[in-house]
Amino acid sequence: MDPSALLRETLLEKLKSGIWRAGHRIPTERALCTEYGLGRSAVRRVLGQLKEAGLITQTVGSGTYVSERIAALLPALESSAVAAAVSPSELMEVRMALEPAIVEMVIRNATPADFARMAQCCERAEAAHTLEDFEHWDGLLHEVIAEAAHNSFVGQVFKLMNQARAQGEWGMLKRRSVTPERRAAYQQEHRQLVAALRERDLERALECTRGHLQHVQRNLLGR
Structure with missing residues (x-):
């Protein structure tokens, strides 16, 4: 750990x-x-x-x-125990299923304040001096996007997913897989996704979401 x-x-x-x-x-x-x-x-x-x-x-x-x-x-601490039991492979499966599924809700419900928070996460991730800091703002960006759906259940699910990302096994895989070139690619993909959401372009936002997750899965798990 x-x-x-x-x-x-x-x-x-x-x-x-x-x-x-x-x-x-x-x-x-x-x-x-x-x-x-x-x-x-x-x-x-x-x-x-x-x-x-x-x-x-x-x-x-x-x-x-x-x-x-x-x-x-x-009782909320029990959710941390659940998150700790989730493997990186299981987490990626859930992300691949859920993140594209909420895009339409985000496009329909997101506010200018939500888009400002997304942009701030992108800026802080790009300015991060360590992989730890980058991973924090990367995870927070996806959580902020989920919160922009303005559905409390979706928000809680993504908080649990971020707890799973904070566990040791995910961190070890991320450190092994992220090169400066891959991090730069992730940052560009984040910007493209946020832009598509802000423009409320459903087709492009779905394409960006799926493409980014497939990229992360390939780099993290080799498939």
């Missing part, structure tokens, strides 16, 4: 087991960096995921604490 995934799983296990209860102050970013051999940006990203899920709170000048709502949120 890669260090980022190990950190995330360790923190989640301490929350699920009750070792860390509501109000518990968790170790500092510096301490987590040292213990897991990670850079500050990687640790912040893991903590950001937990904060976004409502599991922790952060107070400037004070520290990071387990949320007072942790007991109510524990």
Whole structure:
């Protein structure tokens, strides 16, 4: 398991087991960096995921604490366990089926604010200095596209898919498969997809979605 995934799983296990209860102050970013051999940006990203899920709170000048709502949120941690059991091959099968299926909903329901968020994800991915950062913004782009369908069930499914992408096996395959040339190609494909969605061109958006996913599958799994 890669260090980022190990950190995330360790923190989640301490929350699920009750070792860390509501109000518990968790170790500092510096301490987590040292213990897991990670850079500050990687640790912040893991903590950001937990904060976004409502599991922790952060107070400037004070520290990071387990949320007072942790007991109510524990069921959501079970979805993390489900995501961890999904193989990269299974995840790609689901992506190939679902992502093209929501394109029509996105074209029908997306707002200018949604398109602005998509563009921001593209910009941040292109500016990323590490593969970890690129993968974060890559995954977030697909999640933002799903949210633009404005269907709460679809949004939850894609959040679960992104949790699966955060697991160690996917990360290892991605690191082995992504060259600078492939990353540049992915970035171009993302821009083409977002442009087709913004122009509400269904045929081109479907073509871009399927082409991008086939490209990722070929590079990641060799088929």
